[in-house]
Amino acid sequence: MTRELPNLGPAELDVLRAIWERGPSTTRQIREWLASHRPLAHASVATILKRLHQKGLVKFRKAEHGKAFVYETQHPPQHVRSSAVKRFVQRTFAGDTLSMFSALVESEPLSADQIRELRRMLNRLEAATRNASKRS
Numbered sequence: 001m002t003r004e005l006p007n008l009g010p011a012e013l014d015v016l017r018a019i020w021e022r023g024p025s026t027t028r029q030i031r032e033w034l035a036s037h038r039p040l041a042h043a044s045v046a047t048i049l050k051r052l053h054q055k056g057l058v059k060f061r062k063a064e065h066g067k068a069f070v071y072e073t074q075h076p077p078q079h080v081r082s083s084a085v086k087r088f089v090q091r092t093f094a095g096d097t098l099s100m101f102s103a104l105v106e107s108e109p110l111s112a113d114q115i116r117e118l119r120r121m122l123n124r125l126e127a128a129t130r131n132a133s134k135r136s
Contacts, residue, residue, distance in 0.1 A: 005075065005083040006055045014038050015048045016057065016080060019073050026068040 008016070018033040019025055025033070031045045040048075049071055052058040057080070060069040073080075093100045110118065 004086065005057065005080060007087065008055075008057075008080070008084065011038065011040070011044075011048055012052055012057075013080075013084075015045065015052060016073055016077075019058065019071060020077050024070045024072045026063060026070055028068065030071070 018030045058071045060071045
């Protein structure tokens, strides 16, 4: 089980997403990547990176050239998303995953492809549950 990560704001998630998409990046590179949908000042991106470092979500090293630092994420996207979803389900649905899923599907209908993928995921989950109960 992965440890729960600290709560993240939208700007922090956008900065993490920039690093996941680009790979290790400088503050300038992150700011440029964000510019089309979240224009931020250089100092704002630097502040967000400092907060993410304090939260243990990014690490940094000196760039090979110049004065810049290169930032990398400490956790893969699925770990960060999983932690955020767990917190959201607990806070919004009192931990009731089925209610959360029902609200999600009712608000945004699934395509036929998505339904097939969901069916495959449920089949795998059901098989894993059966296997676990056989071992008990």
